[in-house]
Amino acid sequence: MRIPLKTLINVGLLLLVIALLLTINFMASSYIQRVIISLGINIILVVSLNLSNGFTGVFSLGHVGFMAIGAYTAAILTLPLSLKAVNLPDLPTWLAGVEMSFLPATLIGGVLAALIALLIGLSLMRLSGNYVAVATMGFLVIVYAVLVNWDSMTRGARTFSGVPPYTTFWWVWGWAALTVYVVWRLARSSYGRKMMAIRDNEIAAQALGINVMRTRLLAFCVSAFFTAVAGALWAHFITAFSPKEFYFTQTFSIITMLVVGGMGSVSGSVLGTAAITVLSELLRNAERGINLGFIQIPPVYGASQILMAIIFILVIIYWPKGLLGGREIDFSRLFIRPQRQKKSEE
Amino acid sequence: MTGFTNLIQQLINAFSIGSLYALMAIGLAMVFGILRLINFAHGDLIMVGSYTALLVQVAGMPFWVAALAGITASALAGLIMERVAYRPIRGAPEVSMLLTSFAVTIFLENTAILIFSPISRAFPAPSILTAALKYGTLRISSLDLIAIGVAIILLILLTLFVTRTKVGISMRAASEDLLAARLMGINVNKVIASAFLIGSMLAGVVGMLWSARVGKVDPLMGFYPVLKAFVATVIGGMGNLPGAVLGAYVLGFLEILLQGLLPATLTPFRDAFVFLALIILLLFRPNGILGPTAREKI
Amino acid sequence: MLTLKDVYVFYGHVQALKGISLEVQEGELVALLGANGAGKSTTLMTISGILRPRSGSIIYKEHDLTKTSPEDIVQLGIIQCPEGRRVFGGLTVLENLWMGAAARKDKAAIQKDLEWVFSLFPILRQRARQTAGTLSGGEQQMLAIGRALMARPQLLMLDEPSLGLAPLIVESIFNVIRELHSQGVTILLVEQNARKALQVADRAYVLETGQIKLSDNADKLRTNPEVQRLYLGGPSS
Numbered sequence: 001m002r003i004p005l006k007t008l009i010n011v012g013l014l015l016l017v018i019a020l021l022l023t024i025n026f027m028a029s030s031y032i033q034r035v036i037i038s039l040g041i042n043i044i045l046v047v048s049l050n051l052s053n054g055f056t057g058v059f060s061l062g063h064v065g066f067m068a069i070g071a072y073t074a075a076i077l078t079l080p081l082s083l084k085a086v087n088l089p090d091l092p093t094w095l096a097g098v099e100m101s102f103l104p105a106t107l108i109g110g111v112l113a114a115l116i117a118l119l120i121g122l123s124l125m126r127l128s129g130n131y132v133a134v135a136t137m138g139f140l141v142i143v144y145a146v147l148v149n150w151d152s153m154t155r156g157a158r159t160f161s162g163v164p165p166y167t168t169f170w171w172v173w174g175w176a177a178l179t180v181y182v183v184w185r186l187a188r189s190s191y192g193r194k195m196m197a198i199r200d201n202e203i204a205a206q207a208l209g210i211n212v213m214r215t216r217l218l219a220f221c222v223s224a225f226f227t228a229v230a231g232a233l234w235a236h237f238i239t240a241f242s243p244k245e246f247y248f249t250q251t252f253s254i255i256t257m258l259v260v261g262g263m264g265s266v267s268g269s270v271l272g273t274a275a276i277t278v279l280s281e282l283l284r285n286a287e288r289g290i291n292l293g294f295i296q297i298p299p300v301y302g303a304s305q306i307l308m309a310i311i312f313i314l315v316i317i318y319w320p321k322g323l324l325g326g327r328e329i330d331f332s333r334l335f336i337r338p339q340r341q342k343k344s345e346e
Numbered sequence: 347m348t349g350f351t352n353l354i355q356q357l358i359n360a361f362s363i364g365s366l367y368a369l370m371a372i373g374l375a376m377v378f379g380i381l382r383l384i385n386f387a388h389g390d391l392i393m394v395g396s397y398t399a400l401l402v403q404v405a406g407m408p409f410w411v412a413a414l415a416g417i418t419a420s421a422l423a424g425l426i427m428e429r430v431a432y433r434p435i436r437g438a439p440e441v442s443m444l445l446t447s448f449a450v451t452i453f454l455e456n457t458a459i460l461i462f463s464p465i466s467r468a469f470p471a472p473s474i475l476t477a478a479l480k481y482g483t484l485r486i487s488s489l490d491l492i493a494i495g496v497a498i499i500l501l502i503l504l505t506l507f508v509t510r511t512k513v514g515i516s517m518r519a520a521s522e523d524l525l526a527a528r529l530m531g532i533n534v535n536k537v538i539a540s541a542f543l544i545g546s547m548l549a550g551v552v553g554m555l556w557s558a559r560v561g562k563v564d565p566l567m568g569f570y571p572v573l574k575a576f577v578a579t580v581i582g583g584m585g586n587l588p589g590a591v592l593g594a595y596v597l598g599f600l601e602i603l604l605q606g607l608l609p610a611t612l613t614p615f616r617d618a619f620v621f622l623a624l625i626i627l628l629l630f631r632p633n634g635i636l637g638p639t640a641r642e643k644i
Numbered sequence: 645m646l647t648l649k650d651v652y653v654f655y656g657h658v659q660a661l662k663g664i665s666l667e668v669q670e671g672e673l674v675a676l677l678g679a680n681g682a683g684k685s686t687t688l689m690t691i692s693g694i695l696r697p698r699s700g701s702i703i704y705k706e707h708d709l710t711k712t713s714p715e716d717i718v719q720l721g722i723i724q725c726p727e728g729r730r731v732f733g734g735l736t737v738l739e740n741l742w743m744g745a746a747a748r749k750d751k752a753a754i755q756k757d758l759e760w761v762f763s764l765f766p767i768l769r770q771r772a773r774q775t776a777g778t779l780s781g782g783e784q785q786m787l788a789i790g791r792a793l794m795a796r797p798q799l800l801m802l803d804e805p806s807l808g809l810a811p812l813i814v815e816s817i818f819n820v821i822r823e824l825h826s827q828g829v830t831i832l833l834v835e836q837n838a839r840k841a842l843q844v845a846d847r848a849y850v851l852e853t854g855q856i857k858l859s860d861n862a863d864k865l866r867t868n869p870e871v872q873r874l875y876l877g878g879p880s881s
Contacts (some may be wrong), residue, residue, distance in 0.1 A: 138621035531718025531747030
């Protein structure tokens, strides 16, 4: 079986990057390790959002709601009994005695999110473009309101703390690899072609007999599942959080990463996420003020958000398809000259 | 008797809130009609105007000067927004435009936080706005009456504008068919700028009334108003000016209704219920109440 | 009056016009014929400045249209009545007509032109206050032409005025076109209905997949066997 050179180069480089990642992780400071974990979680978030937004054209602005569902569900389930008694005294009795390990809790969070996605999806999938965006925003507002007010389950607006720190490099990157693999395969399958057909021209797709509703719904639910998993991972990483972590600021971060990487490109999402995660870390450090010896730049809190917004606007104006132009990355291009194509302008 | 007065009070409340939403929603609908852009940053125009008015008052000027300054600031901010962020992406897919407006919101809100700190500040308003009028057991806030009055006047003026002036009719034409409008030689840039100008001025007016009503300003104050205004346009059928107004009043009434009907434990969920109602509405009327019921013609 | 030379227009990578050249003299009625997708509408959109050619020149009375904005092109008097009519459905007939004159400032003359349009299309006077969306296809076409006339065109470009209309209505539309021609309006007529177009035109071009394949006087083209076979449904129509 002859493997094309292009594939060899791409796979080879991918393995190289993985090896690099592992090395950095185990040799670097704990700060860098934390950044690498954040990166992994962000990748799951962005790639799963891409499945919905980029590939099916269902533009969800409320996905962070699923993240919250995953986070809170898993956290409530894994919270040690002793802490439950203290922090969540009004928990219903069937929950108060439950304490699960990480994987089942995460899976339950994911499945719950997927079910909710199914429910709201049934009404949302018939809507187009702008209306979907609004409806999903509405979903996020609803989730937020529920979280803030359902005191007995979530401690309302107060910090939910004491979550056991189960998240490790392997959990995060294991899930990340799975997410990327699933989305990649979906995109490449006939299923994926259907999705993109719907995205590009819904009416034509219907005319071709593609069941728009079912295809979109499936993508939406799968996407919700992985987003919730990311939420669970995040909850057990940061160990303390409150509803406001799952609102529009977070939404905007994820969307920035999505747009920079390019919707409709899985590898683009990964790269975009990496770029923005690193950049925002740098900016956040800079916010505390920079001491260059002879120059001292004073702390400017919030500046990183402003810069992100500006970057976002610039990218949308100048690279609307993302840095990779909506295509998948192809390292081999660095090494092999593409064949000259004479067909286009005759 | 008190049941009746309560009803009157709630009605006035609903109309008043509906009026504010209506003035906001029109701005959104005008821009959406022509550009198909949902301008989330429209909410921040309220914030810009309010802070400007605050600063002007702190500098010692009387309220009416501050209000004018605030409205002007909102108008300018809207024009700048259009020129810098939205014009370069004209013709881009709908989602790009939506996202850009998000980015503009984040930019404005965080800049405000940077300059003014996230803590809210008191907004001084003249007694004419804060007074409460009493008729027997009936208590009406003069702000409510003023809000309703201002809204009615502005709505009438706006109707005259879009039906009698060339720019107004051009705006409606551009909403219907932008390409055909260009072929008529209509200067699309001017029409769009006018839409932004008017919408932003209206947002400025809302800012003054809203800040007086709530008594304070903070950098994120525009967030909920724009969300509500947005729901209003969706209810009424997007891009449709009368629809936006109708949707706004429906929303105002819905909110007050829910406030009254929901058991005390559920009132904090009021906003969630409003959105739930919206989602249900979209289930049956995907294009809003006044939007086209016909499916897209091929 | 209007000269296109070697105009190439692309939609992204797709080539729509492959080096076309044509000209329209003052007072002429020139027809641009061709099947669907041949590039006729593209040609008009390029002249109107909505699309820009990748290369080639478009000169109108010494003005280089490729460097002129669509609004200014309208000011020069080049008015297009687009394909599919595209009337402003939510506006009344009267408002639609006023929009035609949107770029003009001479109020009195606009009033006179309104009268002129009503005299050409009496049905529009009857329906003046009705919303354009409620008009029939034929009435909308008349409105579209009337709207274009309100701009006082020096060069009137009509894109498929007969599209989707019943034969009787087509007849009356073409009568109006003939009337305008006799009143001295220069017209560039794009049509799929070659028979009717050649009946009213002075000269005609035949466009096929982005290239001008034939160009001649209308009567010569009517008897041209190729044209007869491809566009006129057989000999001796």
